[in-house]
Amino acid sequence: MPSGGSYWTVVDDDYDVVPVVDSYLRELRFGRDRAESTTKAYAVSIGLFLRWCTRTGRQWRTAPRDMGLFIVWLKYTRIDGAPVVAGPGVEPVRSASRINQILAGVRGFLSYAVIAKEASGVVLEQIYELADTRDLPLAAQGESGHLRYRLRARHSLRQPTTPVDRATDHEIVSLFRVCRSARDRLIVLLLSRAGLRRGELTGLRRSDLHLLPDNAKHHCLILGAHVHVVRRENSNGAVAKSRQSRTVPLDFLVLLALDLYYLERTGSPQSRSCDFLLVNLFRDPLGAPMTLGAINELFAALCVRANLDRPISPHQCRHGFASNLADSGAALDEIQGLLGHASPTSAQPYLHPSNERLRAAVDRIPTPSSLIGDHS
Structure with missing residues (x-):
């Protein structure tokens, strides 16, 4: 950037910057003051999502309804695009934690696209379980009476907890x-x-x-x-x-x-x-x-x-x-x-x-x- 700051972005097969993705990553890097390494991680995740859409003939704006198939693709498709035949004893090419990281980046992008009017609001319902405080017991709703919405990701894999131990x-x-x-x-x-x-x-x-x-x-x-x-x-x-x-x-x-x-x-x-x-x-x-x-x-x-x-x-x-x-x-x-x-x-x-x-x-x-x- 002219200011000297740098960020990662995503280009299509013609090496043109994908405008909505680029706008999201710039907003993430400079608007939210995230590290350059964060935009790199998100760019890689979004790039994988767009690659899956292209190779399976999907439009990214409607592809979130098939997010479960995207997870399967991530499990058994190598970075070079070669598929791995799934079956008993076959190890996924990506771990559960890595797939969850990719899904988090994709959800962030899709949420931004909805806010920026680049995607339909129904996308949020496809990637999140939406609810409001009226679903909670009265004791848990709070005294303000304000209506607050809650989001929970629909798609994630269970991953083992690996706490970091101390160095003795x-x-x-x-x-x-x-x-x-x-x-x-x-x-x-x-x-x-x-x-x-x-x-x-x-x-x-x-x-x-x-x-x-x-x-x-x-x-x-x-x-x-x-x-x-x-x-x-x-x-x-x-x-x-x-x-x-x-x-x-x-x-x-x-x-x-x-x-x-x-x-x-x-x-x-x-x-x-x-x-x-x-x-x-x-x-x-x-x-x-x-x-x-x-x-x-x-x-x-x-x-x-x-x-x-x-x-x-x-x-x-x-x-x-x-x-x-x-x-x-x-x-x-x-x-x-x-x-x-x-x-x-x-x-x-x-x-x-x-x-x-x-x-x-x-x-x-x-x-x-x-x-x-x-x-x-």
Whole structure:
């Protein structure tokens, strides 16, 4: 875009942009301030839907009535369009979770098309179960008396719940020990001791770090070493998930790792003009900001090098940070603030109590004196 922002779109077989899809993806990217990676995921999903419509002779405006057939097509049609013969023992080419992600993107597009008068309102009835509050018991309708509509997706596949486990301290230390550079050690610490997401980590600028006891020279009133996590456009595609900026204090281990990394970085002349904190030091393009994919590649290599019993993802380090906060007695609102969540309840899936904390919780239960007396 002329503003410098970028987004993904969908083209037809003649390589012409599909106008209504393009309008939806632009509104998603710039109107709703979603990340570029979000428009990519939605564009891929909508592209698959339009491809199915074309190959089965359907018009996309009327195809939602056959959404069940679209699900079957997704299950047994490869990305190159070759079908897989369904039958006992044949594995679908896409998982239930992947199909549900595609359906979510398609529903978003179709809902937008109805609002934009590009599709009939009956489409909503084909993709959602529509109801209003009058269907609810009186006790559940609320006191306002206002009529509110409820939507529930008609088509979705049951998928197994796969909660993300925390990275244990032992696993984090093992990853740290097999790092071959000061930069990689800093990455492990910022993920596990500051709880940053990958997009936040790779989007950090050197100017986001305030490392003095008194940061008045930075026009910052926050005392002590800390990092500002800011949502902005980045040339490497990184983006902070939360629209709200937050501040995360940094401990002495992270500060020490930063000192060693800055010394290492001075050996790369190409990185001197780059304000991004993390840059390529060992592969081309030298001095360019690291990408999300590079963080994933690093962790895959570290897990193999450390000979761990299971692969550890960068996000599991964030879970480990939240769990360590809870184990040390941090309140839920403190964990919320450090993780950058909108609500304290959003932090609950990140809490994985240690065995020691579970034992301590049981030991804190008082024992009635009468039970002691009966036992004796």
